[in-house]
Amino acid sequence: MGPGLIGHELVKAEFTPMMSPALVEEYDIREPADLLRVPMISPDDHWLPAWFKMAGVEGDFDSVRSFARLRSQGLEAAAAMAGRGFAMLTAPFYADEIAAGRLVQPFEAVGWDGHAYYFVYPESRRNWPKIRAFRDWIVAATQPLRDRQRSGA
Numbered sequence: 001m002g003p004g005l006i007g008h009e010l011v012k013a014e015f016t017p018m019m020s021p022a023l024v025e026e027y028d029i030r031e032p033a034d035l036l037r038v039p040m041i042s043p044d045d046h047w048l049p050a051w052f053k054m055a056g057v058e059g060d061f062d063s064v065r066s067f068a069r070l071r072s073q074g075l076e077a078a079a080a081m082a083g084r085g086f087a088m089l090t091a092p093f094y095a096d097e098i099a100a101g102r103l104v105q106p107f108e109a110v111g112w113d114g115h116a117y118y119f120v121y122p123e124s125r126r127n128w129p130k131i132r133a134f135r136d137w138i139v140a141a142t143q144p145l146r147d148r149q150r151s152g153a
Helices: 021-026 032-037 047-054 073-081 091-099 129-141 143-151
Strands: 005-018 066-068 087-089 111-122
Touching (some): 005 047, 005 091, 005 129, 005 143, 047 087, 073 087, 073 091, 087 091, 129 143
Antiparallel strands (some): 005 087
């Protein structure tokens, strides 16, 4: 963070492959290497090789079938729910979709490269009513996400 700024960590930018339940069945996904047969959403995502390496999977990601390069987690999640492939997503953002069965996380393995999402504002404005109100709300609203990440759930 730069000088004169205050930041509050909201959620770790963890990543894991996620996809529609139908694709898990269609491609008979049982182990991480099975994902190499599934179209990848945004295969140039830097989280992709990091997760596969963590899961012990070697692969030539340049030759894997690609659905599209969307470069937006929201769009990638929508494509994954539509059955277009799997995407590397931050699972806590999609708790409702997981609960509703629109997305699944086929493996427990979750990567983290040390990054997080923050709410940042100038220190000189920390007591402005709008900033204080939004800060208090967003820090409280994201507390369950941080609690789940700390507990490993």
